[in-house]
Amino acid sequence: MGIIINETVFSPSYVPPKLPHREQQLQQLDEMLSNWLRNPGNYYPRVTLLGRPGTGKTVTIRKLWELRQNEAVARFVYINGFLYRNFTTIIGEIAKSLNIPFPRRGLSRDEFLALLIEHLRERDLYLLLVLDDAFNFTPDILSTFIRLGQETDKLGAFRIALAVVGHSDTILNSLDPSTRGIMGKSIIRFTPYTKDQIFDILYERAQLGLAKGSYSEEIIQMIADITGAQSHLDTSRGDARLAIDILYRAAHIAQQSGRRQIMPEDVRKSSKEVLFGVSEEVLQGLPLHEKIFLLAIVRTLKSTRAPYVTFGEAEEVYKMICEEYRERPRVHSQLWTYLGDLKEKGIIETRQNKKGEGVRGRTTLISIGTEPLETLEAVLVRMINEELR
Ligand code: ADP
Numbered sequence: 330m331g332i333i334i335n336e337t338v339f340s341p342s343y344v345p346p347k348l349p350h351r352e353q354q355l356q357q358l359d360e361m362l363s364n365w366l367r368n369p370g371n372y373y374p375r376v377t378l379l380g381r382p383g384t385g386k387t388v389t390i391r392k393l394w395e396l397r398q399n400e401a402v403a404r405f406v407y408i409n410g411f412l413y414r415n416f417t418t419i420i421g422e423i424a425k426s427l428n429i430p431f432p433r434r435g436l437s438r439d440e441f442l443a444l445l446i447e448h449l450r451e452r453d454l455y456l457l458l459v460l461d462d463a464f465n466f467t468p469d470i471l472s473t474f475i476r477l478g479q480e481t482d483k484l485g486a487f488r489i490a491l492a493v494v495g496h497s498d499t500i501l502n503s504l505d506p507s508t509r510g511i512m513g514k515s516i517i518r519f520t521p522y523t524k525d526q527i528f529d530i531l532y533e534r535a536q537l538g539l540a541k542g543s544y545s546e547e548i549i550q551m552i553a554d555i556t557g558a559q560s561h562l563d564t565s566r567g568d569a570r571l572a573i574d575i576l577y578r579a580a581h582i583a584q585q586s587g588r589r590q591i592m593p594e595d596v597r598k599s600s601k602e603v604l605f606g607v608s609e610e611v612l613q614g615l616p617l618h619e620k621i622f623l624l625a626i627v628r629t630l631k632s633t634r635a636p637y638v639t640f641g642e643a644e645e646v647y648k649m650i651c652e653e654y655r656e657r658p659r660v661h662s663q664l665w666t667y668l669g670d671l672k673e674k675g676i677i678e679t680r681q682n683k684k685g686e687g688v689r690g691r692t693t694l695i696s697i698g699t700e701p702l703e704t705l706e707a708v709l710v711r712m713i714n715e716e717l718r
């Protein structure tokens with residue numbers, strides 16, 4: 330018998346029976362939404378969930394729905410911001426989840442929205458709309474959906490409840506003040522998980538998915554130690570997804586080598602295969618050429634062994650990689666935009682050079698502090714190949 334006895338327990342969409350250390354957030358969500366779900370229409374409930382990747386935002390909102398769906402009159406509509414970004418695909422996905430026929434194009438934004446509200450009224454539908462990882466939307470699109478909920482139909486009913494999920498306050502601060510005002514102060518925060526908290530989460534997951542005796546408390550503790558935050562203020566750690574991923578990979582390595590127990594060496598190996606500071610989800614969401622440009626930065630850093638590269642160096646390597654992949658390189662100014670975005674997402678750091686740093690003139694230096702370059706390169710190459718296949 331193998332070590333992994335239930336694969337689904339490790340899949341990203343799995344919702345476990347219990348969510349240790351998220352009782353309070355779940356309770357807050359429940360207080361804000363459950364009455365409306367049972368008896369919707371009288372007002373427009375809206376809530377923002379904020380926290381770094383892997384802090385349990387998605388699983389908590391799914392849990393709320395799991396708990397309340399039987400008594401709910403409203404439907405659950407989940408929009409993943411990494412997959413659906415522009416107005417037409419979002420509205421198309423909402424229509425699809427509700428099983429309502431919808432024209433693909435030919436309408437203005439306002440007409441689309443009016444049509445949606447009209448359909449909802451005709452079918453007497455209410456929905457809890459979750460905009461997950463909504464930092465992928467432009468402020469303009471996010472505003473549109475925030476404002477949508479304010480509209481009542483001809484009967485005066487509010488058809489929509491809204492949950493916006495993001496990493497930080499930036500997502501709200503980028504909205505215009507009046508839209509920002511609509512979202513108000515109902516924010517639920519998800520702090521990074523501490524080592525002890527990760528331990529509890531991992532232990533439960535191991536019990537659900539791994540064979541008895543295949544893991545020890547020490548193994549779980551080891552993973553908790555390398556992934557858990559020192560405190561709730563330590564934002565460079567505390568990602569439960571990463572912890573679960575390492576456990577799963579370690580179990581896999583042990584199983585592959587024909588053992589019945591996970592050893593510390595398996596954890597060491599598997600933790601080298603994953604990214605720590607950067608979430609894979611965020612990388613996956615980058616446009617293809619931003620990934621290629623990042624790959625160029627990584628390769629340049631690797632080959633020069635220097636702590637930083639200049640923009641010019643990275644651009645040269647970028648052009649070479651484009652040739653390799655037979656892709657037409659993006660223009661200089663576009664690369665600057667990518668650079669700004671990579672910095673904004675915390676994947677790279679940049680600064681201006683100082684005098685006497687071996688580089689002539691004023692230039693921008695780019696560095697990557699958080700990840701082993703090998704791992705980052707491997708992950709990027711895999712993603713780029715998948716995208717170009
Ligand atoms: P986020 O949406 O904040 O990025 P997720 O909700 O996707 O994070 O959680 C990441 C992973 O960790 C998922 O596999 C989820 O099931 C698990 N997880 C997060 N928090 C908990 C918790 N409190 N208890 C059990 N599993 C959790």
Ligand code: MG
Pocket residue numbers: 386387388461462
């Ligand atoms: Mg999520």
